[in-house]
Amino acid sequence: MHTTVEIANAVLTKMQALVSGEVLSYLESVLMSELRGIELEVNALSNVEDEASKYMERFLAAKTIEGCSPKTIRYYKATLTRALEAIKKPIIRISSDDLRTYLSEYPIGNNAGSITVDNVRRILSSFFSWLEDENHILKSPARRIKKIRSKRTVKSVYSDEDLIALTDACSCKRDLAIINLLSSTGMRIGELVSLNREDVDLNRRECIVLGKGNKERVVYFDATTKLHLNNYLQERSDNDAALFCSLTKPSSRLQVSGVELRLRSLGTKAGVKHVHPHKFRRTLATKAIGKGMPIEQVQKLLGHQKIDTTLMYAMVDQDNVRDSHRRYIC
Template sequence: MNEKFVEIINEMAEVLNASQLKRLQEVMLKHLVEREPRKRKTSNKEYLAKFLEAKKMEGCSDRTIKYYRVTVEQLLNKVVRPVRRVTTEEMREYLVDYQKINNCGKTTVDNIRRNISSFFSWLEEEDYILKSPMRRIHKIRAEKLVKNVITDEDIEKLRDGCSCLRDVAMIDLLYSTGIRVGELVRLNKTDINFSERECVVFGKGDKERRVYFDAKSKVHLINYLRSRTDDNPALFVSLDKPNDRLKISGVEIRLR
């Protein structure tokens, strides 16, 4: 409608004087433009819901989806204006205040920045906004510290602290393969190939890969599986009935 409006004004400008042209513009605005049905504005929460649904369709895990939701919800609670009007300066101030209020390090703030940037980039790709306010906010550089390598003595102390076959098998499998805890808890018994001493793990983005474990891990895994009386397909389960699949938090608690 706006394009046609301009075209009509331009054509009539050749035959009407200034006052007549102004009156024509007023009449058209009154009878045409003002009568157009106004589009319902999409709320920030609706944009977030659409973003999370898109991420779910891309194959992001429930844990990642939850992280996105919490991060963006905190932003939207702080910046109450519509996301279409959020500026780069506001985002810089938000990240600075977030670090001060939560007393967190640069790595944590950069994770927050990356999640928020993903949200605004999606809004831009879907044409909900013209330009992401995060474009000019670059990666926050943090100091890279050399992590301590676990020693053979530490591994033996961990084994000595185990009170069941499951925990010994779990520690040896983690140590010999180097897989993530999240990958460990997703393993099923059918993923283990004892003859080749290998297992199939699903990492981030459901990417499948093969990893290999040593002979000690094989022995401990076999002993653990033989001791089980449940029919759960999971490789590692809780000790108490109904012997549910272990969660990441459960493994971390046992390791501590």
């Protein structure tokens, strides 16, 4: 990168044959003045970026210690980097209006919906709250920015017929075990592929999963799932510790993408639309609440820290609403 003096000398060398010495001298003073001003602005911006980067890395380190996954840390970093680069102010000078302006303009350049924008707001709020707690700033500018309302869409769940069709479409014992384990436990797809054989207790019909924040919890499965798991494990001849492995040799732990592709393929074969792992989780929550399971127990079963998250997963079955209306009001 050329220095201010080098740039000025290069321009003057090219101009000296075209202008007089007096004009050249004046041109030199103008060039040096303007270039030094630009240099100061660049250095100031660099200092702002260095300061923001320093605080951001400390914040991400704190989140890592709290148990956030590498994927979450990457999302936090990308979101904060984009915001701080757009605002271009020292951390201590960022105001509530700066954040409001950024959030209001975010959908325009990113084609984002209100849910995505609220996720950005939530990350910014977490970052500035941490800065306040650590005494790096006096007060978080995100305090005054309220949750962004979004339209709640009714997400579908699997019907009993869908689940039967999916199991009928299975051509191997492994896929049967996967579908039944997902539907009877409601575990996350990441938890499923991380399971080892030793994590499963067939006699007690339960297994230990490692959830978000590296927190262990016990989930339970039904007798049908026990049968399919046992059949699958008995036919395995490998020594891999993973509960679910690839069908090709040499066998290896099944990955999230592998499960997603397999389920989509089974959905196409069974004629079931929108088949994906998370839908099993939402289906379990909806059925559990519909049958009267206390919401606190559903929360523990799914491994949610906040009960509001559980309520977002659980759709209220319209048939239950109709039956309750007839029971309590009619």
